[in-house]
Amino acid sequence: MNLSTNYLGLELANPIVPSASPMTRSVESMLHLEAAGAAAVVMPSLFEEQIEHEAMAVHAALNFGAEISPESTLGYFPEMDDYNTGAADYLDRLRAAKAALSIPVIASLNGTSPGGWTLYARIIEEAGADALELNIYLIAADLERNSLQVEDDYLQLVEAVRNSVSIPLSVKVGPFFSSTANMARRLVSAGADGLVLFNRFYQPDIDLDTLSVVPNLVLSSSDEMRLVLRWMALLRGRVDTSLAATTGVHTADDVLKLVLAGADVTMMASALIKHGPDLVTTTLAEVSAWLEARDYESLDQARGSLSHESSPDPSAFERANYMHALVEYASES
Numbered sequence: 001m002n003l004s005t006n007y008l009g010l011e012l013a014n015p016i017v018p019s020a021s022p023m024t025r026s027v028e029s030m031l032h033l034e035a036a037g038a039a040a041v042v043m044p045s046l047f048e049e050q051i052e053h054e055a056m057a058v059h060a061a062l063n064f065g066a067e068i069s070p071e072s073t074l075g076y077f078p079e080m081d082d083y084n085t086g087a088a089d090y091l092d093r094l095r096a097a098k099a100a101l102s103i104p105v106i107a108s109l110n111g112t113s114p115g116g117w118t119l120y121a122r123i124i125e126e127a128g129a130d131a132l133e134l135n136i137y138l139i140a141a142d143l144e145r146n147s148l149q150v151e152d153d154y155l156q157l158v159e160a161v162r163n164s165v166s167i168p169l170s171v172k173v174g175p176f177f178s179s180t181a182n183m184a185r186r187l188v189s190a191g192a193d194g195l196v197l198f199n200r201f202y203q204p205d206i207d208l209d210t211l212s213v214v215p216n217l218v219l220s221s222s223d224e225m226r227l228v229l230r231w232m233a234l235l236r237g238r239v240d241t242s243l244a245a246t247t248g249v250h251t252a253d254d255v256l257k258l259v260l261a262g263a264d265v266t267m268m269a270s271a272l273i274k275h276g277p278d279l280v281t282t283t284l285a286e287v288s289a290w291l292e293a294r295d296y297e298s299l300d301q302a303r304g305s306l307s308h309e310s311s312p313d314p315s316a317f318e319r320a321n322y323m324h325a326l327v328e329y330a331s332e333s
């Protein structure tokens with residue numbers, strides 16, 4: 001079965017791409033994923049905070065003692081190795097991954113505001129990344145900023161990164177916009193070659209013993225894929241961009257449903273953490289078997305056939321389905 005797909009202009013052998021997670025942290029782990037059949041990998045993110053923290057540490061170190069030592073007006077120049085473990089280590093791993101893997105390696109930057117840290121986009125390009133995923137993980141909690149201002153923040157950030165690189169750029173966002181479809185189009189106009197739908201926000205929890213707020217990372221389940229499924233179907237064919245699905249992709253059924261809705265690639269993190277790299281092999285075999293059993297010649301042939309645009313029942317993705325679902329549930333119970 002021909003499972004090949006095009007994502008961000010990259011020709012991929014199939015639609016399964018491990019997304020940013022500990023599974024793509026080491027070169028060894030990425031090699032396992034490649035051997036299992038992964039079509040590309042997205043490395044974990046280099047974070048705005050990480051870059052800025054390092055920049056501050058270097059600045060402080062360079063200036064330390066400058067004013068107390070008469071012979072040192074420009075500051076001391078300590079070994080850079082002492083400071084740049086985060087970003088330098090990231091770039092080393094990226095270079096090593098590029099040298100070791102045959103599949104495309106997508107790097108990831110994660111932040112919320114335009115600033116000097118976005119220069120790392122170019123450094124990442126120079127280190128050899130095949131594409132860059134920009135994760136805008138923004139919780140709009142500022143009471144003074146309205147939705148248009150928040151959206152402009154997104155667009156400025158995309159433009160800043162777009163202007164820094166010529167490799168393909170995908171943008172990973174959450175679903176919480178007043179007008180998700182319009183925002184998708186504006187992100188593409190700002191320079192995104194692809195959209196990664198959707199960020200999965202980790203909700204904090206309260207520890208009743210320590211009375212403190214604690215991070216609580218729970219892995220996803222297939223059910224969470226449905227929000228992505230709806231928006232994949234609503235955007236396919238209506239926004240001129242590559243589309244990747246992330247959140248809740250655990251099984252071959254999840255992959256097939258998302259491709260039928262319009263996904264170019266489907267990304268996995270939680271499922272790989274739970275089951276290991278070999279899940280890619282079994283999932284690909286099951287996807288092929290399903291397509292063969294229904295006489296499809298390729299994955300491309302199936303892609304988008306149940307999107308909003310192509311679906312015989314487009315209302316199924318909109319409000320009408322809501323009423324229908326409630327009425328059906330009531331009549332069954």
Ligand SMILES: Cc1cc2nc3c(=O)[nH]c(=O)nc-3n(C[C@H](O)[C@H](O)[C@H](O)COP(=O)(O)O)c2cc1C
Pocket residue numbers: 019020021022043044045046108110135172198199200219220221246247248249267268269270271
């Ligand atoms: C432990 C862990 C670490 C992650 N690290 C990153 C990261 O560095 N950058 C990023 O964009 N997404 C990161 N993610 C999010 C995943 O790439 C993915 O989008 C999300 O988990 C939803 O997909 P899933 O349902 O397959 O887990 C991480 C997820 C997990 C579980």
